[in-house]
Amino acid sequence: MGFHHFDMSKEENLKKLEIDSTLYETKLTSKYLNRKPVPIKDPRKLTAFIPGIIRKIHVREGMKIKPGDNLLVLEAMKMENIITSSIEGRVKKIYVKEGETIMRNHILIEIE
Amino acid sequence: MSLAQKIFELFKKKEKIQTGGGQKALDKQASMGKMSARERIKTLLDPNSFHEYDLFVEHMCKDFDMDKKMLAADGVITGTGTIYGHPVGIFAQDFTVAGGSLGLMHARKITKIMDHAVKLGIPLIGINDSGGARIQEGVNSLAGYGEIFYRNTLASGVIPQISVILGPCAGGAVYSPALTDFVFVVDKISKMFITGPEVIKTVLGEEISMEDLGGARVQTEITGNAHFFSNSEVECFDQIKRLITFIPWNNNAKAKTFPPKSPKDNYKIVNIIPPISTKPYDIRNVIKALCDDSDFFEIQEGWAANIVIGFARLEGDTVGIVANQPMVMAGVLDVDSSDKAARFIRFCDAFNIPLITLVDLPGYLPGVDQEHAGVIRHGAKLLYSYSEATVPKITVILRKAYGGGYIAMCSRHLGADFVFAWPTAEIAVMGPEGAANIIFRNEIMNAPEPNEMRKLKVQEYTEKFANPYIAAANGHIDAVINPGETRDYLIHSLKISVNKSESRAKKKHGIPPF
Numbered sequence: 001m002g003f004h005h006f007d008m009s010k011e012e013n014l015k016k017l018e019i020d021s022t023l024y025e026t027k028l029t030s031k032y033l034n035r036k037p038v039p040i041k042d043p044r045k046l047t048a049f050i051p052g053i054i055r056k057i058h059v060r061e062g063m064k065i066k067p068g069d070n071l072l073v074l075e076a077m078k079m080e081n082i083i084t085s086s087i088e089g090r091v092k093k094i095y096v097k098e099g100e101t102i103m104r105n106h107i108l109i110e111i112e
Numbered sequence: 113m114s115l116a117q118k119i120f121e122l123f124k125k126k127e128k129i130q131t132g133g134g135q136k137a138l139d140k141q142a143s144m145g146k147m148s149a150r151e152r153i154k155t156l157l158d159p160n161s162f163h164e165y166d167l168f169v170e171h172m173c174k175d176f177d178m179d180k181k182m183l184a185a186d187g188v189i190t191g192t193g194t195i196y197g198h199p200v201g202i203f204a205q206d207f208t209v210a211g212g213s214l215g216l217m218h219a220r221k222i223t224k225i226m227d228h229a230v231k232l233g234i235p236l237i238g239i240n241d242s243g244g245a246r247i248q249e250g251v252n253s254l255a256g257y258g259e260i261f262y263r264n265t266l267a268s269g270v271i272p273q274i275s276v277i278l279g280p281c282a283g284g285a286v287y288s289p290a291l292t293d294f295v296f297v298v299d300k301i302s303k304m305f306i307t308g309p310e311v312i313k314t315v316l317g318e319e320i321s322m323e324d325l326g327g328a329r330v331q332t333e334i335t336g337n338a339h340f341f342s343n344s345e346v347e348c349f350d351q352i353k354r355l356i357t358f359i360p361w362n363n364n365a366k367a368k369t370f371p372p373k374s375p376k377d378n379y380k381i382v383n384i385i386p387p388i389s390t391k392p393y394d395i396r397n398v399i400k401a402l403c404d405d406s407d408f409f410e411i412q413e414g415w416a417a418n419i420v421i422g423f424a425r426l427e428g429d430t431v432g433i434v435a436n437q438p439m440v441m442a443g444v445l446d447v448d449s450s451d452k453a454a455r456f457i458r459f460c461d462a463f464n465i466p467l468i469t470l471v472d473l474p475g476y477l478p479g480v481d482q483e484h485a486g487v488i489r490h491g492a493k494l495l496y497s498y499s500e501a502t503v504p505k506i507t508v509i510l511r512k513a514y515g516g517g518y519i520a521m522c523s524r525h526l527g528a529d530f531v532f533a534w535p536t537a538e539i540a541v542m543g544p545e546g547a548a549n550i551i552f553r554n555e556i557m558n559a560p561e562p563n564e565m566r567k568l569k570v571q572e573y574t575e576k577f578a579n580p581y582i583a584a585a586n587g588h589i590d591a592v593i594n595p596g597e598t599r600d601y602l603i604h605s606l607k608i609s610v611n612k613s614e615s616r617a618k619k620k621h622g623i624p625p626f
Contacts (some may be wrong), residue, residue, distance in 0.1 A: 014392065017442045019474040020514070020546030024390045024442035029417065031334070031448075032441060038480040051316045077315055101317050 013042030039105075044088045046108045054096045059109070063091045071109055072096070087111060129167055129184045134279030137580040141208050145302060146278060149189050156349045157193035157202070164191040166274035167498040173215060176248045184209050186218040187242075190225040192234070195356045198368075201229030204239035207279050212242035214285065218246070219256025226263040227342065237352065240289060241279030257284050264291035269462035270364045274352060277302035277331075277338070278345060286337075288537050294355060294411070295338040298348045299329035302338070304331055316413045321541055333414040336448060341414060358409055358423035358430045360463050367465060376406040381595045388415045389511045389538060389578075392438040395420055396469060398510070399433055402426070402468075402599050408433070411456065416448035418440075421456040423465070427603045432460035435470035438511075445517055446477040447490040454493035454624075461501035466606055467499075469507040469522035469552035470533055474543060475515045490624040491520065500622060504609035508598055509533040509580065509589065514542050524588050529612065530605045531589040532598070533580035539589070540582075544574040 016023045055073040059065065065085050074081045093112040096102060113121070130150065132138060138148050147155065153162050166508070171178065171186050187209035192201050201220050205212040222238070229236040245253040267273055268291065276296045277287035280303045297304075306440040312318050312325070323426070324330065327569050331338035338499045340355075340473045342348040360367045379401035401407035403424035418441040421434050434453050436443035458469050476487065481529035498505070506529060507522045518539060533539065539546065549556070552569040559565035583589045594603055 017444075019442060019444060019478065020542045021542040022390060022474065022545040022548055024392070024438075024474060026392045026438065026442040027440050029441060032477075035479070035481045040486060051318065103317065 029105070044089070044092075044111045046071065046083060046085075048074060048102050048104055048106045048108060050074070050076040050081070051102060051104045051106075052081070054100045054102065054108075055080060057094060057096070057098055059091050059094070061091050061094055065089060065091060065111065068095055074102075074108075083108065085111060113204070115479070124134070128169060132184050132206045133210070137208035144301075146207070146241070148208065149204040149212075149239065149241065151190060152276075152278065152345065152349075153191070153193070153202060153204050153547040155235070155346065156352060156361075157195060157200070158197065161193040162202075163193065164189060166190055166224065168349070169217050169221055170482040170510075171215045171217045171246075173249045173252070174247070175250070178248050180331045181210075183215075186215060186221060187212050188218045188221050190221045192225075192228070192232075195353050198356050198361065199232070199234040200356070201225045201232070201234055201236045203237075205242045205279075207241040207243075210246065212241050212279065213243050213246035214253055215246035215249040216256045219253075219260055222256075223259050223263055226260070226267060229271055230267050232273060233364065235274060235356065235359070235361060235567065236263060236267065237274045237276065238288065239276045239278055240285065240290070241277075242283040242285060243280060244283050245284055250542040254284070254354045257288070258501075260288050264288055268293075269363055269458075269544055271522070272359050272463065274355070276348065277304055277328075279303070279347075281370055282306070282308055282326075290337065294340065295331070295616055296340045296342070296348050296352060297331050298345055299328045299340040299343050301345070302328045302331065304337060327413075328520055336412060336415040336452060339412050354409055355423075356427075363464070366464075366465070369428045370404070370425055370429040372425075373405040373407075375401050375403060375599065379406050381598065385510065385536065385595070387536070389472075389536070392442070394439045395435045395437045395443070395472065395579065398426060398470060399435060402602065403431075404428065404432075412452055416446070416452045418443055418446065419449035419453050421453055426468075426599070426606055427440070429606065430465050431468050431469065431606070432456060432465045433468050434522070436517075438472050441475040441477065444475065444477040445473060445491060445520060447485045447487050450487070450491045450494040452518075454497040457494075457497040457501055461497070461503050464503060466504040466506070466609065467498075467501060467522065468602060469505070469528070471507060471509045471513045471518070472511045472516040473520040473521065474512055475517040489625050491516075494520050494605055496622070497527060498522045498528075500624075502612075502614045502616070504606060504612050505529050506602060506604070506605045507531045509537040509539060510595075511536050511538060512539060512543070513539045515540075524590075527614075529609060530601075532591050532593050532601055533583065533589045534595045534598075535580065536591055536595075537580035537583075537589075537592070544570045544578050545578070548573045582583065583617075 014025045017026050017064045028068050053075045055074045058070045066088050069085050071083050089111040092110040093108045093111050128495045169186050188205050190203040203225050273292035274294045282305055286304050303322050303326050309320050332341040340351045381401045383395045399408045408424045418437050420437045505522055524531045548569040556562050557567045580592045
C-alpha cells in the first residue's frame, strides 16, 4: 500500500496538475496517482458487480438470448443474485464455471 | 470490626480489583507493547489527579457460567482528573479483563461518566482497547453500545469528545469514536474496522492484514477516520495534552487565553510566497509566520493534505485555521478536503473558536472519479458549515481565488466578517488561461498565429482581472493589505469581534448535506 509522506521542505517530486488550462507545480497524492479509470459499461460484456461464487449457469455459448433472460446465478454475501441480460444477442463466450469463486469486476459472459 | 480493620478491608478489596485481569494478563499486555489501562490514565492525567468511580461494579450475566466469573471493574476504568489543570472525564477499557469486552454494566459505567462530563461541562476522553461485544451478554451488550452512541450524539457540540484507540476497536464499537470530535491512533497498536480480515476473506475471498485493513496509518492517511497519528502511546498522550490546551471545556466557555507571543523570526511571509501563482509553497509556513510563537497544531495532517486545518493562537487566544495547501494537489478542493474542512469548521463554531481562512486555490479537482465520488454533495458541506458558522470569520486571500473555490473558502458571500486580500491576490471566475480560451475563443481561432494571439489575450486578461482590485471595487473584500500587515489585521479583527452576535431564523436544526 502506498502511503504518501510529504517532505514539504524539498522542492523535489513536484509534478504538473492542470486545472482550467493552467499547469500548476505541486505534489500529487498517492490517492490521486492511484485513482482507477472509471470503466465505461459495455452491455455486451457482463462483469461481476460483487465478488462471489458462480452457483449456476443457465446458458451455453452460441445460445440466442433476449433482454431479461436469466444468464447465471452469482452467490455473494449469502444472497443469490440472478444475472440477466439487458440486450438481445447471442452468447459469444462464457468466462466462468459453476462453483468458481470470482472477484469483483471479473468478466462473466460476453454477448454479440 | 474496628475502623482501621474496615479501612484495611477496603484497601484489600481495591487492591484486588486494581490488578485488572491479573499479573499474567498484564504481562501479556506489556509484551504487546501496550500500557495497561491504569498506566494510560496515569500517564495522560496530571499526577495524582485521577479519581476513580464505580470500581466495585460487577456484571450481572448469568448465562454460560458467567455468574461464576468476577470481572474486575467489569473491564473498564472510569473517573475524572485534570490535564494541565483542565478537568476531564475519562474512561479506559481494560483489555486484560475479558479482552476489554463490553457488557451492559461496562457500558453503564461509560455512560455514567459521559453523563457526568456533560453535566459538569468538561471534555470526555475515551480510551478504547476492546475485543468488542461481550458475546455471553447477548443483546444486553448491544444495548450498551447503543446507549453510548446516543450519548455521544447528545454530547456532540456540548463538550469536546476525544477518542483514543489503543488496541482493537472493531465492529459496532468503532461508531463511538466515529461520533466523537478527535480520534487518536498509535502505529501498530490501533486497529479499527467494521468487518475484520477473517470475515472479508470468507465472504469476499480477499486477503488483507489487520494493519492494512484498519491500522493507524490507514485511518490517518486513507479513511480520515482518525485525526492524530503517533508512534507510541506516550507521544499520543502528549498530543492529547496539547489539544486540551487549545479547546474550551464546553460550548459555553472560551478556550484558555495564553500570554501573547510574537511569531518566530525565521518565518517571514515575503520569503515564503513565490511570485508566480502556479508555483507551490508550504502554506504551513505562512500560518507559522502569522501565529503566536509560530506554534501551529495541525489536525489530520496525513489525510487530504491539499487543505490544512488546525489550531493556533493569535495574541494568546485560540483560533481555528483553514488553509489551502498549494504544495499538495495545487491546493484544490475535492471530496476529502471538503469533508475535512467542513467538520473542523463545525467544531470551531460549536466551541466558540474564531475561524481564520487562508485562500490560495485554483478551484475544484476535475475528474470522473471526483464527480462519481460525490464532489457535489461533499463540496456542499464546506459551503454549509462556513455559512452556518456564527463565530468570527476572517478570510485572507493570498494569491488565487478562482470560481467556486473562491466562494467556498469563506468569502464575504458566505458571511465572512472580514475579507482581506494581498496585492498578489487573483480574484476571478477562473485562471487567466482558461478564461482567455473561452472569452477570446473566436479571436484566437481566427488569428493567423493562434498561439501568439492566445498569449496576448491571456496577458490582457491577467492584467485586467487577475488582481484583487475588481473585488475591492465591488466591496467583496474589505482591504488590500501588505502581507506583512496580515497578523496585525487578524488580531485587530479578532479583538473587535469578541462581542459579535448574529441572529438566525429559529429552527430545530439544519439539514447539512451529510
